[in-house]
Amino acid sequence: MATASRGSNARASDHVREDRLWQRHMDMAKFGATPKGGVNRQALSAEDARARKLLGQWAAARGWEVFTDPIGNLYVKRPGTDAGAKPVLSGSHLDSQPTGGKFDGTYGVLAAFEALEALDDAGIRTKRPIMAVAWTNEEGNRFQPGCMGSGAFAGVYELDTLLAGTDPHGTSVKQAFAEVLEAAPARLEPKLGFPIDSYLEAHIEQGPILEATRNEIGVVTLIQxxxxxxxxxxxxxxxxxxxxxxxxxxxxxxxxxxxxxxxxxxxxxxxxxxxxxxxxxxxxxxxxxxxxxxxxxxxxxxxxxxxxxxxxxxxxxxxxxxxxxxxxxxxxxxxxxxEPMPMEANAVSLVRDSAKALGMKHMDMVSGAGHDAMHVAKVAPAGMIFVPCWKGISHNETEAATARDLANGTRVLVDALVALANR
Amino acid sequence: MATASRGSNARASDHVREDRLWQRHMDMAKFGATPKGGVNRQALSAEDARARKLLGQWAAARGWEVFTDPIGNLYVKRPGTDAGAKPVLSGSHLDSQPTGGKFDGTYGVLAAFEALEALDDAGIRTKRPIMAVAWTNEEGNRFQPGCMGSGAFAGVYELDTLLAGTDPHGTSVKQAFAEVLEAAPARLEPKLGFPIDSYLEAHIEQGPILEATRNEIGVVTLIQxxxxxxxxxxxxxxxxxxxxxxxxxxxxxxxxxxxxxxxxxxxxxxxxxxxxxxxxxxxxxxxxxxxxxxxxxxxxxxxxxxxxxxxxxxxxxxxxxxxxxxxxxxxxxxxxxxEPMPMEANAVSLVRDSAKALGMKHMDMVSGAGHDAMHVAKVAPAGMIFVPCWKGISHNETEAATARDLANGTRVLVDALVALANR
CATH class of the missing domain: 3.30.70.360 (Alpha-Beta Plaits)
Structure with missing residues (x-):
């Protein structure tokens, strides 16, 4: 029998690799790279497909299953020891604003993936499966509405209505997703949505508060x-x-x-x-x-x-x-x-406790930006972890974050995920 | 020896044909026709080329010379009896607003062409040649600035600067003109501008005054x-x-x-x-x-x-x-x-006298719109003739004018042109 953990010597967060996480960001930033150092990777575009394909390749190298659902959300699954247990989900999105940065959304996906890799490297098995997810079209620029994939997952939107929506050139979500699937093949799960245990999302703050107050971690209590x-x-x-x-x-x-x-x-x-x-x-x-x-x-x-x-x-x-x-x-x-969406009390506590245990300076805060977590919170306990970004600038090609801050957030994330997955 | 006129029995205005003039408007309106009954025929577009080609065919049927200059102004020349005399010019433009009507600009070109035909039909020869002209890009929508062709002719703008200008898709004036010349061939006169005796331009009023005051003819005294x-x-x-x-x-x-x-x-x-x-x-x-x-x-x-x-x-x-x-x-x-441009006193008088002699109700007025005449007025005596348009609506697909009003304006035009050409 596998145990849930090898014990305190195998704390998952110790296995988060800052260099690997940073390199993955730089690799992803090539898809839709703009001359000013930003990213233009709009939802279900050719650039989005290339980003999805690369994530799939990384997952395949670890032997993890990759699949997509009818709205194009992309999942990477690391199995748990309890075959019947509902999974713990973590992720964000890979699409960007037309003049976006390298970190908004992408960080949450790569932090979740790094968490899975850290667990593997540490040899830690969890009771519940943990899955990394890249939600479709969070930005809501090319297609309306934003947070489309997570909204569909949580039953907030009708799938058929979403698929019929078009971009300014008349291309439908359905058609764009079909093109993505062709360019970046993944097993298509025909059913939308499945029961999950809980959800954690890491994200850059997109505001100036953590930087100004010299906090390393923002514990999100509410999304406005x-x-x-x-x-x-x-x-x-x-x-x-x-x-x-x-x-x-x-x-x-x-x-x-x-x-x-x-x-x-x-x-x-x-x-x-x-x-x-x-x-x-x-x-x-x-x-x-x-x-x-x-x-x-x-x-x-x-x-x-x-x-x-x-x-x-x-x-x-x-x-x-x-x-x-x-x-x-x-x-x-x-x-x-x-509507304003509070994060679940236990998820918030776990994030706070994880930051505390790692000795990181942290604070509670309200999220000014909307996030996929606000929809997922309707169907499962959800929490969010913020890390600082330069001057609070986001939705801007100059958006920046440090490798150290990104890794710190991932450390908090993976320890909180393990706690959720072993409850 | 030809005489300047066969006498009072051959008054040119008697030979203006309302039905022919109207039909020519309907023929031209096919190029760039919009579903709402308007015209989208932007400067130096494929639609503009088709309009130019048709004008050239009509001129060829009369045996008149057609040529263009380096900015794409298109001229139709009916010879005079004095080979050395400077020509009298009349015309306007064939390009339209993106949601324009059938008459703005086109009327002035077709009225000038109808004037030449009426003279031919009447067997009237004039001392000076009379030329119909279609100036390039009066509207200034696709390319900036507007009144480009007449401005270039009058030396207001530098030819090279104009040719280098681009539309929102990056196509230059030079390239667009080359495409027009290929689609609608005409002899290219390499030199821009030539001495002219005088200029008259007929146009719909594009304002509500003539209709409201039940005048048939507006005698333009100033362009604002x-x-x-x-x-x-x-x-x-x-x-x-x-x-x-x-x-x-x-x-x-x-x-x-x-x-x-x-x-x-x-x-x-x-x-x-x-x-x-x-x-x-x-x-x-x-x-x-x-x-x-x-x-x-x-x-x-x-x-x-x-x-x-x-x-x-x-x-x-x-x-x-x-x-x-x-x-x-x-x-x-x-x-x-x-700058505000007054029309030349003698040209204004000739237009007024022509309307009076034809028994048409007329009034002096200021032009609210800019017209090619404002540039041509810098190099020659110039005048303008307005006819009523429905509700004063223009730069709109519902723009309308009656066949009778269009013909009346052309009658005033041709008699005034004969007076200028025989001075």
Whole structure:
């Protein structure tokens, strides 16, 4: 009979190899590398397929099973000693923003994979299987919504609706996934979702707090909520030289007024509200034609549910009032709603205890960014581990983290995973 | 010896054929036809080439010489009786807005061509040659600047600079023109520009005044001035969920503030100022990334030079103040400057007299739109004739004009051309 551990001499975290983990990041960063040192590896793209293929090759070298599910989530399974036990999952995502960095998402996948390797190297067997996972399309840039794979896994979204979604060029999720499977073959598990014991996700903080407070580990207690809206403004095309301003229905000026008019609603002395317009498209886009349409996106986040509700519900009335001032109309469509999601108390404690046992300076914190963990938390106890990133900069090609911080987070992760897997 | 005219029985305007002129408009509207009944025939595109080719075929059927110059202006020449006399020119443009109509520009070319045909049909010979011209890229959408061909002809722009300009896909004017020449061959006159006697341009009004006042003919006395600016706003990419608003350098919110903050400067109780933002592009355009760059265009027009100067000069300080409020920077680049251009007194009189002699209800007016005539007026006496268009709507697929109004404008044009050509 295998034992759950060889004992204290075989602490899994001692076998985390900082150099290997760093090299794996550099290897992955080649897929979609940008001239400025960042990564453009959008969901289910050719670059994403190459990243998935490499992960599969690393897993194969260890003899671990690799499989994918109908939304393209990719799993690497290290078996446990109890064949009937539900697995402990850990991971994040391999897709990036169009001008993203090397660490956002990729770190969580590689930390989970490094955890599996450290366990192997240490000769540690766990009762439950531990699986590394790369969730499909966390970023939500090429395809909507973000956190697509984890949301599908947790039953938040309908699979068929997701597969029918298209990118701006008209390519569907279904078609893009088929191309990925061809380029990076993996066994396709026909059923979406399966029971899991628990979930831990490691991630760079994407904020400045750990760096500023010289903490090595952030113990995430809550992921703030998010509401996303499409705002479609409709006016009327007209000649820029001849049409008097009073006779115009100018969708662009109307949309700009909306963006500005929402600022007082979003004003917050504690600077906790996150109000962002990250996409803004106008039509027809000719210098001498008054724009007739504007399509823009609002991303609103807050840790408090009541505040999130009040602010989000305040968007449409303000946009409608602005549209009316200029004879335009507006349609406000909420397309993503994620309530603030607390991490599970025991998972949070395990992460905190693991950091403490390793002597790392740590603090509890709220996640400003959304993560796959917020969906997975609906179907299993979930926790998150943050590591510092340079100046808190993320969604930016200059995003950076140190090899040491990445390894530290992985050490905390693997010890917490072992605790979960042997409960 | 041919005489300049067969006499009063052969008044050229009597030979203008409304049905033929209308049919030519419908034939041209097929090139770039949009589902909504408009036209998308951008400068030096394949559609533009097909329109040029058809004009050349019509000219060939009459035995008239067709040639082009190094910027792609296309000329059809009906000879005069005095071999050494400078020609009288008339025309406009065949390119359209991306969501344009059937008449803007095309009318001026077809009216000039109909004038030549009416003269032929009437057996009228003129002392000076009369030439119909289709100027290249009046709209300035695909390539910048607009009124490119007429500006080059009049020496306002450098030929080499224009040829090196590119569209958003990176195709240069030079390359696009070479493709047009291949698809629609015409003799290439290597020299740009030649002495002309005078110029008349017929155009739809693109404004509501003629229709509202039930006038048939607008006698243009002045083309208002225009200044165009690129506004480039620079901020910093950041994560929409984690980055506190106070730490952001949000190029999008900054650009929206600029558009709104310029409105008080442009406020005008007489509603004469034309302030338009017709293009607005943001980068990187991801829902969860604070935009780091916005590129937008301001089109400013006014009939009064001093006002145009004051308003245009006021743009940069306001944009800079708005940028500074959010830690952004901004670059304001004026890329087109056209002073208000009066039409030549004698040309204006001839147009007015021609309308009067034909018993048409007419009025003097200022052109709100820019036209090729504003450049040609720098090198020769120039005038313009406006005809009504439905509701004043233009730069819109629903743009419309009646066959009768188009023919009336052509009657005024041809009689005025004969007067100029026989002076």
């Amino acid at each position: 909520g998010m509401r996303r809206f499409y705002i479609d403004v409709f006016g009327e095309e007209a000649h820029s030289g001849t049409t008097p301003l009073k006779l115009r229905k100018d969708a662009l000026k109307s949309a700009c007024s909306m963006v500005t008019a929402l600022e007082p609603l979003m004003a917050d002395p504690t600077d906790t509200v996150r109000y962002t317009v990250g996409r803004f498209e106008i039509y027809p886009g000719s210098p001498s034609t008054v724009p007739s349409k504007v399509h823009f996106l609002i991303d609103l986040r807050h840790p408090d549910l009541a505040t999130l509700k009040r602010l989000g519900d305040g968007i449409a009335p303000i946009c409608e009032a602005e549209a009316a001032k200029r004879g335009c109309t507006v349609k406000v469509t909420e397309y993503t709603t994620v | 001035g225009m200044r165009r600016f690129y506004i480039d706003v620079f901020g910093e990419e950041a994560h929409s969920g984690t980055t506190p608003l106070k730490l952001r350098k949000d190029a999008l919110k900054s650009a929206c503030s600029m558009v709104t903050a310029l409105e008080p400067l442009m406020a005008d109780p007489t509603d004469t100022v034309r302030y338009t933002v017709g293009r607005f592009e943001i980068y990187p355009g991801s829902p969860s990334t604070v935009p780091s760059k916005v590129h937008f265009l301001i089109d400013l027009r006014h009939p009064d030079l001093a006002t145009l100067k004051r308003l245009g000069d006021g743009i940069a300080p306001i944009c800079e103040a708005e940028a500074a409020k959010r830690g952004c920077t901004v670059k304001v680049t004026e890329y087109t400057t056209v």
